[in-house]
Amino acid sequence: MRHTFAVLVENSPGVLSKVAGLFSRRGFNIESLVVSETEDSSTSRMTIVVEGDNRVLEQVGKQLNKQVDIIKVNDITHEETVERQLCLIRVSADQSTRQEVLQITEVFRCRVVDIGRKSLIVEATGDETKMQAIIRSLRPFGIMELVRTGKVAMIRGERNKGK
Amino acid sequence: MVKALERENVEMVFSYPGGANLEILDYLRKSSIRTVLVRHEQGAAHEASGYARITGKPGVCLVTSGPGATNLVTGIAAASMDSIPLIAITGQVATSMVGTDAFQEVDVTGITDPITKHNYLIKDVNAVAQTVKEAFYVASAGRPGPVVLDFPRDVAKATSKIKEVASIDLRGYKPNLKGHTGQIKQVIRLLAEAKRPLILAGGGILGSGSWDELRQLAESQQTPVANTLMGLSSISLDHPLALGLAGVHGLPAANLAIQRADLLIGLGTRFSDRLSCDVEGFAPNAKIVHIDVDPAEIGKNVRVDIPLVGDLKIVLNQILEKLEPVQHQEWLAEIAQLKAMKAPSCRAEGLSPITVMESLAKVLPAQAIVTTDVGQHQLWSAQRLPHRRPRGFISSGGLGAMGYGIPAAIGAQMACPNDLVVAVTGDGSFQMGLPELGTAKEQKLPIKILLLNNSYLGMVKQLQDFYCGQRYAAVQFTDNPDFGCLVKAYGGSHYLVSREEDLSKALADFLADPGMAVLEARVAYEENVLPMVLGGNCLSQMEGIE
Numbered sequence: 001m002r003h004t005f006a007v008l009v010e011n012s013p014g015v016l017s018k019v020a021g022l023f024s025r026r027g028f029n030i031e032s033l034v035v036s037e038t039e040d041s042s043t044s045r046m047t048i049v050v051e052g053d054n055r056v057l058e059q060v061g062k063q064l065n066k067q068v069d070i071i072k073v074n075d076i077t078h079e080e081t082v083e084r085q086l087c088l089i090r091v092s093a094d095q096s097t098r099q100e101v102l103q104i105t106e107v108f109r110c111r112v113v114d115i116g117r118k119s120l121i122v123e124a125t126g127d128e129t130k131m132q133a134i135i136r137s138l139r140p141f142g143i144m145e146l147v148r149t150g151k152v153a154m155i156r157g158e159r160n161k162g163k
Numbered sequence: 164m165v166k167a168l169e170r171e172n173v174e175m176v177f178s179y180p181g182g183a184n185l186e187i188l189d190y191l192r193k194s195s196i197r198t199v200l201v202r203h204e205q206g207a208a209h210e211a212s213g214y215a216r217i218t219g220k221p222g223v224c225l226v227t228s229g230p231g232a233t234n235l236v237t238g239i240a241a242a243s244m245d246s247i248p249l250i251a252i253t254g255q256v257a258t259s260m261v262g263t264d265a266f267q268e269v270d271v272t273g274i275t276d277p278i279t280k281h282n283y284l285i286k287d288v289n290a291v292a293q294t295v296k297e298a299f300y301v302a303s304a305g306r307p308g309p310v311v312l313d314f315p316r317d318v319a320k321a322t323s324k325i326k327e328v329a330s331i332d333l334r335g336y337k338p339n340l341k342g343h344t345g346q347i348k349q350v351i352r353l354l355a356e357a358k359r360p361l362i363l364a365g366g367g368i369l370g371s372g373s374w375d376e377l378r379q380l381a382e383s384q385q386t387p388v389a390n391t392l393m394g395l396s397s398i399s400l401d402h403p404l405a406l407g408l409a410g411v412h413g414l415p416a417a418n419l420a421i422q423r424a425d426l427l428i429g430l431g432t433r434f435s436d437r438l439s440c441d442v443e444g445f446a447p448n449a450k451i452v453h454i455d456v457d458p459a460e461i462g463k464n465v466r467v468d469i470p471l472v473g474d475l476k477i478v479l480n481q482i483l484e485k486l487e488p489v490q491h492q493e494w495l496a497e498i499a500q501l502k503a504m505k506a507p508s509c510r511a512e513g514l515s516p517i518t519v520m521e522s523l524a525k526v527l528p529a530q531a532i533v534t535t536d537v538g539q540h541q542l543w544s545a546q547r548l549p550h551r552r553p554r555g556f557i558s559s560g561g562l563g564a565m566g567y568g569i570p571a572a573i574g575a576q577m578a579c580p581n582d583l584v585v586a587v588t589g590d591g592s593f594q595m596g597l598p599e600l601g602t603a604k605e606q607k608l609p610i611k612i613l614l615l616n617n618s619y620l621g622m623v624k625q626l627q628d629f630y631c632g633q634r635y636a637a638v639q640f641t642d643n644p645d646f647g648c649l650v651k652a653y654g655g656s657h658y659l660v661s662r663e664e665d666l667s668k669a670l671a672d673f674l675a676d677p678g679m680a681v682l683e684a685r686v687a688y689e690e691n692v693l694p695m696v697l698g699g700n701c702l703s704q705m706e707g708i709e
């Protein structure tokens with residue numbers, strides 16, 4: 001099972017290494033981890049995607065909660081969320097294929113952010129499913145380079161602000 | 164820093180100096196806090212741990228940067244595994260030098276992350292007072308544990324005008340102390356329904372100071388009590404409901420009671436692998452109630468039917484308020500039969516270490532404090548001593564760190580100068596703790612050391628007996644030093660016994676000695692700690708029990 005944890009932490013040095021150390025020494029599998037400052041500069045928000053069975057996921061939540069620098073841990077897997085990743089793809093595109101590639105980027109509402117003679121850089125945002133679909137569609141043209149952020153997520157609705 | 168320590172009512176600091184902690188030591192000199200100079204930093208951590216375990220207050224140690232800090236690591240890890248409140252202050256190179264691989268620089272917070280409850284690198288002199296207060300709070304609140312304060316030299320030299328410290332309000336650490344009333348009702352219901360209830364009391368009872376509540380619970384519910392190694396001394400083994408040590412080397416009654424119980428109430432225990440043995444086959448007939456202040460322990464190792472998070476002192480009182488007394492005559496009759504099954508005794512020729520432990524058990528005053536090292540002698544102490552004084556059995560449980568016994572005895576003796584403190588050790592462990600005899604000598608501590616000398620690393624030899632077809636490798640000391648000379652060099656008295664008929668007199672003389680004394684018992688190396696549950700087996704499959 002894959003779960004997403006929204007983790008509010010003190011914005012102090014060492015917190016990231018504490019969290020990373022905790023995951024590695026307890027054998028938890030991090031699929032992705034994104035960290036950045038929040039609207040309150042004294043806190044950061046980590047969005048961590050973890051793979052594991054029920055017991056592991058329960059331990060992940062509890063062990064994170066135990067850390068003094070961690071303020072709040074939410075498993076938001078089953079919440080209504082908006083989630084986004086960002087992906088930059090350098091795809092080969094010469095005279096003969098460029099039109100087709102551009103069409104695909106339009107279908108997925110991606111942006112072309114750089115054009116070379118033989119390649120384009122495509123910027124895509126969306127959730128996991130969309131990322132996979134874009135990558136699948138561009139692969140036949142030749143993906144030369146690909147970088148992706150992890151996922152960030154926010155619970156929908158008014159009440160959840162600040163969670 | 165020193166002011167902040169005074170504010171926490173620190174009585175003594177186990178210290179070792181170096182270039183990076185000169186300033187703190189200089190101020191400590193002018194303070195009412197006692198500076199105890201140790202011989203090795205590992206000793207400082209274990210001494211602080213011994214002090215903490217007997218008093219329930221955080222123990223404090225202070226060392227220099229680099230090697231001073233790395234020498235502490237075993238002691239911090241031991242305290243972490245056993246949930247002991249410890250404040251370890253490490254000097255650090257100046258903040259401007261941090262990260263440059265400066266002389267005697269190590270990444271202390273990085274190294275100690277996995278073995279501390281929390282750690283701090285203090286970069287701002289104005290944060291010192293508040294950070295120290297926070298560190299003491301974190302070390303003792305909820306589930307206790309070690310906290311490291313890494314203190315760079317420039318910060319130590321700077322001055323701060325801060326006088327007031329705010330009360331502690333950590334948004335990231337708010338342990339839940341009171342038990343959930345719904346869960347408490349369930350526990351009470353299960354207790355009323357149970358036919359074969361059993362309490363498993365761990366170190367949490369001692370940490371939270373709730374041995375009286377434990378006894379009341381056991382008596383009102385006529386429920387026997389087994390102990391984890393860390394839980395020993397939470398109930399005196401003289402008590403009719405006490406079953407003693409459970410686990411790999413548990414007593415037959417304790418292990419079998421766990422396997423036969425229909426309700427198992429775990430109090431302040433991790434259900435560690437040394438206790439549970441085969442997890443699948445653990446307490447197969449029991450509903451399991453787990454009460455602990457650390458929610459992360461619940462459901463970590465064994466399946467739990469009723470989890471209950473809270474401080475044991477508070478939760479047990481919540482439960483006791485609502486309990487109706489019950490009787491369990493049939494179950495207690497069965498328990499009485501189990502208790503008649505003793506741990507196997509002496510098999511070897513010559514003076515048996517088991518005989519020595521049993522003789523010590525007979526003459527040990529109720530108020531005596533016992534510390535142990537790690538090995539066979541530790542488990543014989545755990546199995547055979549009466550454990551009458553709450554917190555009076557001090558042993559490295561989770562880490563199993565040889566070299567713990569002597570410094571722990573020093574820490575306990577410093578805390579309780581008028582009480583009898585006996586360290587039980589083996590010839591292997593003794594040589595790991597040896598440097599601290601220098602500390603004991605200087606502090607004029609009358610600690611008593613019972614050295615079971617079998618010329619072997621007995622516990623490992625035992626493992627080789629069971630798992631390696633008696634092929635002994637690297638376990639025999641063929642040319643041990645003259646322990647008598649060593650002890651005398653440290654100003655202690657040395658008593659030697661190698662025949663059973665001399666034992667009682669030797670023990671009496673040794674315990675009556677006014678100063679530091681070592682009783683060296685030359686014992687048969689063949690003796691093994693039984694029962695023993697072999698790897699993969701469950702608690703009822705005990706070697707040495709028919």
Ligand SMILES: Cc1ncc(C[n+]2csc(CCOP(=O)(O)OP(=O)(O)O)c2C)c(N)n1
Binds near residue numbers: 541565588617620622
């Ligand atoms: C620091 C450390 N190193 C190694 C071990 C592994 N170990 C466990 S018990 C033991 C032997 C202890 O021998 P001794 O102190 O003579 O006690 P005995 O078992 O003979 O009673 C060893 C080496 C350990 N527990 N701690």
